[in-house]
Amino acid sequence: MNYPIITVKEQLLADNDAVAAKTRSLLQAQGVVLVNLMGSPGAGKTSSLLRLIRLLDGLRIGVMEADVDSDVDAKTVSAAGTKVVQLHTGGLCHMDAAMTAQGLEALGPEGLDLVFLENVGNLVCPAEFDVGADLRMMILSVPEGDDKPLKYPLMFQVSDVMLVNKMDAAPVFDFDLEAASQRAKALNPGIQIFPVSAETGEGFQKVAALLRGLCAERRQNG
Amino acid sequence: MNYPIITVKEQLLADNDAVAAKTRSLLQAQGVVLVNLMGSPGAGKTSSLLRLIRLLDGLRIGVMEADVDSDVDAKTVSAAGTKVVQLHTGGLCHMDAAMTAQGLEALGPEGLDLVFLENVGNLVCPAEFDVGADLRMMILSVPEGDDKPLKYPLMFQVSDVMLVNKMDAAPVFDFDLEAASQRAKALNPGIQIFPVSAETGEGFQKVAALLRGLCAERRQNG
Numbered sequence: 001m002n003y004p005i006i007t008v009k010e011q012l013l014a015d016n017d018a019v020a021a022k023t024r025s026l027l028q029a030q031g032v033v034l035v036n037l038m039g040s041p042g043a044g045k046t047s048s049l050l051r052l053i054r055l056l057d058g059l060r061i062g063v064m065e066a067d068v069d070s071d072v073d074a075k076t077v078s079a080a081g082t083k084v085v086q087l088h089t090g091g092l093c094h095m096d097a098a099m100t101a102q103g104l105e106a107l108g109p110e111g112l113d114l115v116f117l118e119n120v121g122n123l124v125c126p127a128e129f130d131v132g133a134d135l136r137m138m139i140l141s142v143p144e145g146d147d148k149p150l151k152y153p154l155m156f157q158v159s160d161v162m163l164v165n166k167m168d169a170a171p172v173f174d175f176d177l178e179a180a181s182q183r184a185k186a187l188n189p190g191i192q193i194f195p196v197s198a199e200t201g202e203g204f205q206k207v208a209a210l211l212r213g214l215c216a217e218r219r220q221n222g
Numbered sequence: 223m224n225y226p227i228i229t230v231k232e233q234l235l236a237d238n239d240a241v242a243a244k245t246r247s248l249l250q251a252q253g254v255v256l257v258n259l260m261g262s263p264g265a266g267k268t269s270s271l272l273r274l275i276r277l278l279d280g281l282r283i284g285v286m287e288a289d290v291d292s293d294v295d296a297k298t299v300s301a302a303g304t305k306v307v308q309l310h311t312g313g314l315c316h317m318d319a320a321m322t323a324q325g326l327e328a329l330g331p332e333g334l335d336l337v338f339l340e341n342v343g344n345l346v347c348p349a350e351f352d353v354g355a356d357l358r359m360m361i362l363s364v365p366e367g368d369d370k371p372l373k374y375p376l377m378f379q380v381s382d383v384m385l386v387n388k389m390d391a392a393p394v395f396d397f398d399l400e401a402a403s404q405r406a407k408a409l410n411p412g413i414q415i416f417p418v419s420a421e422t423g424e425g426f427q428k429v430a431a432l433l434r435g436l437c438a439e440r441r442q443n444g
Contacts, residue, residue, distance in 0.1 A: 041262045041345045041374060042366025068346055070372045091376070093315055093346035121373070122344055123263045124290055124315035143365035143388060144264025150292045151343070152263060154313070166365065169394050 003074050003084040006106045011098035019097035023132025032109045033214045039139035041121030044165040046073045047198035055208035059113040064103040066095045094125035113215045123152040135160050142166040142175045149183035156184045161192045168197040225306040228328045233320035241319035245354025254331045255436045261361035263343030266387040268295045269420035277430035281335040286325040288317045316347035335437045345374040357382050364388040364397045371405035378406045383414045390419040
């Protein structure tokens with residue numbers, strides 16, 4: 001096992017947004033872009049991450065895998081040759097800014113272009129915490145259903161990007177991409193929506209291009 | 223709209239287990255069985271519930287739909303002619319015992335045989351709270367993947383019953399039922415596992431029989 005496993009602790013009394021702002025300015029100075037990747041259990045966060053890492057060849061990438069327990073995802077991502085740290089939340093269903101700062105310290109973002117935080121699988125709590133990311137990317141997968149923006153609105157409100165994953169399985173499920181998109185845009189008109197399939201790789205080129213653009217911009221302004 | 227919408231409040235200082243025990247003995251005296259239905263967003267909690275309600279013809283059933291927001295599920299269940307109350311958690315990702323007691327008061331369990339609490343879609347937090355249910359039933363759906371017991375162990379540890387839903391989609395996904403079952407049983411040897419499909423109805427007869435048995439037993443001892 002070639003990645004550290006860290007138990008991160010929430011900082012109940014700290015002002016989350018102040019810690020997040022500090023992280024953001026620190027990463028900006030270091031020329032690093034941080035992406036907060038969120039979604040339900042099984043939405044395809046890790047497999048989407050693997051697709052993006054492959055497409056972002058040439059960028060120096062680090063990954064923080066947050067989990068209540070286990071290191072299943074860190075193992076998978078580490079096997080792909082990426083710098084990884086596994087974060088255990090000790091039962092908590094989300095990452096806050098302080099926990100993310102602890103994770104970044106363990107990972108060491110210096111010299112990286114892009115860091116992904118794979119948040120705990122959950123459509124509720126992770127949406128409530130600004131962790132200091134430059135981009136909030138959420139994944140809705142086809143089998144979850146197109147009504148999810150109605151039921152978990154905050155996640156769709158706070159996300160900059162929404163991947164609609166498992167599009168290859170769309171024929172099997174009664175999923176209406178147009179309805180899901182409209183529901184998400186009603187909550188968040190600026191949300192960028194990308195239909196993808198981590199299984200086939202479909203649609204990830206555009207997401208990778210977006211991330212490359214963010215990294216190029218960060219380097220210029222860093 | 224023919225169902226009440228209640229905003230329930232958590233009771234931070236109360237002893238959750240004491241409130242849960244009180245609920246349990248109250249329901250026992252009333253001859254009512256309470257089932258706590260849990261699972262990820264989109265695992266198929268509502269559609270499984272509808273399948274079970276149809277199969278449990280003759281039983282007097284009530285449903286508490288818990289959601290951070292919206293009344294999508296209450297609408298669906300109410301349309302099926304069942305007594306329903308919609309509970310809003312005000313952003314919280316789980317139901318605790320006090321919130322459940324508030325929901326039961328709004329529903330009115332007197333004269334019912336069986337009450338379902340459809341918990342907030344989440345594999346983490348709902349597992350931490352005894353709400354006073356007689357049976358904890360969790361749903362793992364095929365598209366979520368067979369590794370979920372490794373990543374969200376508490377949910378599998380505390381559940382009496384595990385439905386493996388969307389079995390009709392198994393050919394599309396790389397899902398190993400045997401592996402998922404073994405992982406769940408390693409955490410909880412007593413867990414009862416039922417492969418089902420809310421889409422086709424497959425497998426729900428056995429689950430319905432289990433619930434009928436619990437209700438019959440409750441009536442005899444009530």
